[in-house]
Amino acid sequence: MSASQIDAVALDGVGPLYDQIRRAIRDLILNGVWPPGTAVPPEHALMERLGASRMTVHRALVQLAREGLITRRRRSGTIVASPPASHAMLDILSIPEEVRGLGHAYALTVLQRRDGRAQRPVVSLFELGRAVDVVHLSVLHWADGVPHVLEERVIHLATVPAAAQEDFSTIPPGDWLLQNSLWSQAEHAISAVAATAEQAELLAIAEGDPCLLVERRTWNQGEPVTAVRLLYPGGRHRFVGRFGPYGKV
């Protein structure tokens, strides 16, 4: 933990002290100032830096740990946690993991790739005012030789320039992005659509068959990162989640 890192913790004077500390550290993590794996200063260091008692600092850190943002171990200290790769039904998830979790062998095919200026539909997708450079991919994911899901993806090169050098022949774009980009906000939408003739052929279903369409857009600090449409054959897939009255179980 360098001096610059601990100096980044700044209180805003609003609300209870423990909550100021909690929010200060939370914001450093959420804004990527302290990326996953970063060592959080030990309690007594924060104590001195912030002029608070150890118990107050402790309270803030315990709460952050409960929220999953940090991991704490006695003696080793506190580090920024890695965001869980996949949550429940609708969070960011890895398609290879999803397929392997079902007990199938995973494979992928890059059907098409176009780099360059985004076309009009992509511009409106991200609600941009102008055309920008993107990578535009179509990928088919297979489970035991059966088409599993058809992915159409756009990656915003201004925020993820490294995407231009990656060919995505072994790692799908979703997984690659989890390792090579940061995101702070995402939006999902689920709907049901009929497969077009082209889609139906790729997914080995009939034209017009119902499909589950998952659309996801991701931003980092307000800048677009990626957008994806995942088309699942309706007959083969369902998303399941379990809940209790007060939230996820």
Place this chain on the structure above:
Amino acid sequence: MSASQIDAVALDGVGPLYDQIRRAIRDLILNGVWPPGTAVPPEHALMERLGASRMTVHRALVQLAREGLITRRRRSGTIVASPPASHAMLDILSIPEEVRGLGHAYALTVLQRRDGRAQRPVVSLFELGRAVDVVHLSVLHWADGVPHVLEERVIHLATVPAAAQEDFSTIPPGDWLLQNSLWSQAEHAISAVAATAEQAELLAIAEGDPCLLVERRTWNQGEPVTAVRLLYPGGRHRFVGRFGPYGKV
């Protein structure tokens, strides 16, 4: 708070004291022993009852408040919170609220009702070994005179006997159940299906059109409460949610 209520708080000796207290009270709430609105004993009373310091009791209660299970107010005390009626995308939700939230007028039609022994498909739906008494309903929900969603529902009479006396002509079964039943666990599944001829006619779409099918099963303490299938015309509906890397935003 009667003596019997405070005596219900029992520690199990496992793990930290504050967490024993937290779990003891949480379980009383989740098991319906302390229904929503019940006064939780004040910190002093729990202190004496449990032989813990006030700060330790406080810590447990603050955490429960953060989890949304209780509501605390100075001087007034602590009461068991009402479970939120609807969460995000996939939690239990009220269809009238959903429709009105979109700015439409809500109406419902009970298409069919059958009370009595559950048919075989219902038995397997709940994974029961035998036929049981149920209410079986088909309800169509309207938004501004346009079919919004088709609901098929089964209510388990052994756990919700009052359902036999309710005609569901003004309040939809989902909303009625939120007020007249307890549930401790639910399972959702989302898939895409093609509308059958009958469904298509009711929803004013074409046969074979893609629909979003939401299936939900609900239990209380392991006993089935209700199961429902909600069929949304695919072209008209999408479920949207927003997330950050560490969870819902």
Place this chain on the structure above:
DNA sequence: AGCGTTTAATTGCATATGCAATTAGAGAGG
């Protein structure tokens, strides 16, 4: 170098204390 032992850094937990903020309800006064 390799291996066991000790040390000490760090978090986890519980208690005690004191004061502040909120406000339901009691009491005073009309």
Place this chain on the structure above:
DNA sequence: CCTCTCTAATTGCATATGCAATTAAACGCT
């Protein structure tokens, strides 16, 4: 009866203290 004031019950917050548990790293021994 009504209204205002005051009291006190209850939670909220912060600090100080002490000890326990974990374990990385230093140390010492062969």
